[in-house]
Amino acid sequence: MEKIMFYILSAIIIIFAVLSVTSRKLYRATIYLLFVLIAVSGLYFMMEYNFMGAVQLSVYAGGIMVLFVYAVMMTDKIGEPMRTISSKRKILPVVIAVGTAALAIFAIYTYQGIGVVNEPTVTTVEQVGNKLLTYKPGGYVLPFEVISILLLAAMIGAIVIAKAKKLVNREKN
């Protein structure tokens, strides 16, 4: 049963990933990407890593994809052909994509630490939280704090940008 589900999910991921890259319609491409992200969260649920699956759903599918869809909604219109870039400018992205894929495959095949288990272990929220906030070996408290400072800076930046005109006007007066 699990094997069948895994193959179905993988097929969905591969098919929609390819479709999302090759589609000529911008809005459809974003929706195909949405299906890829939902299928990836399905893989997490299969691994009994429920927290990660729900985070994938709410952050990627529910948050970032809504932003993407919003942006495309404002700029794209039905019936308008998508702008294509010249083949010269396609070279660099292709090189970067192939290089990244090669690097990832190389890393997976040379890293020896990955063990295979038959039964998935349930990861609870407590475990995730404890790991995030320990400063002992294996803890992630420093990256956690750095990311929260980064997010705070981004929030303040967004407010300043949104209120820039008002602030400038106040100084003038």
Place this chain on the structure above:
Amino acid sequence: MILTNTTNYFAQLVEYLSGQMGLGGQILAYVIVAAIYLGFFAVAGLLLVYIERRVAAFFQLRLGPNRVGPWGLLQTIADALKLLSKEIFGTSRKDKLLYNTAYYLVIIASLVALSVIPFSIGVQAYDLNIGVFFISAVSSVGVLGILIGGWGSNNKYSLLGGMRSGLQMISYELSSGLAILTIILMAGTLQMSGIIEAQRDGFFIWRGHIPAMIAFFVFVIAGTAESNRTPFDLPEGEAELGAGYHSEYSGMGFAYFFLAEFINMFIISAVAVTLFFGGWLAPFHLTDHLPYQPLWGALWFFLKVSVMIFLLMWFRWTFPRLRIDQLLTLEWKYLLPVGLINIVLMAVLVYFNLVF
């Protein structure tokens, strides 16, 4: 506290059938569970539409539907038949694929969210260890259905409706998330059955006193906004947008959006009942010693949910619709700060053991 799955009737069904027939039995069991949920979805949706119309009539001193069947109970079935037999037409240059997947996305999101709600002792399709978080994650995917439908119709009013809906749902998700977290601080688990089990000696609305009450109000307001109901039904503001994101849908396409909205209302009520009023637990252990516990549990659950749904319908026929700037002011300047202060207050109370 993590409960075992031994009393889950759906899990038992899957185990029994897969033991009898192997892989085929397992798949058959899943299909049966899915069919039960689909049946519940349809029946609850139709009933809620009927109840909504009766409640509306009650508030406006009318009679409401009372001709088809006893007390007009079959009115919504007649409506569904009418919608099924309607001619389906849309705008000429719509994006066919997106136009037709939009309502499925909305409906699947609310169906999946339904699967983690505990209806009674052991009547829950999937007891995830992150139940509440899962519901809010899945319902955030449902927004995309509305956005796709609004854009795919190729109509500027639909587009505006979809955009408003996205704006509103993303904003109010924060507040409802904070309200849920406030209660999670007391429960100590995200699992739906665990949250209910933690309320055996008193519901959280009582044990958490002031912060729990505030969280409840914030959750109900945010929940109403998330399910796009009046006074937050700007996405379909009929006065200025025709019918908003579903103005280009006809027949069953429209009915699906409509049903999903009512089921979302049910989900919001069920989550509120689970978090604040103890889910299927009987108040003051009234029926704890009687036989047929799952039946009593279901009775209490549906009684509480009905009261919550009545409250939401009461809102609908009492408050006038907000303007878009009022809507955003309410969320970002009032609800969100209140929610943030409230969660700190709750953390302090839990830390110093000042909750009952």
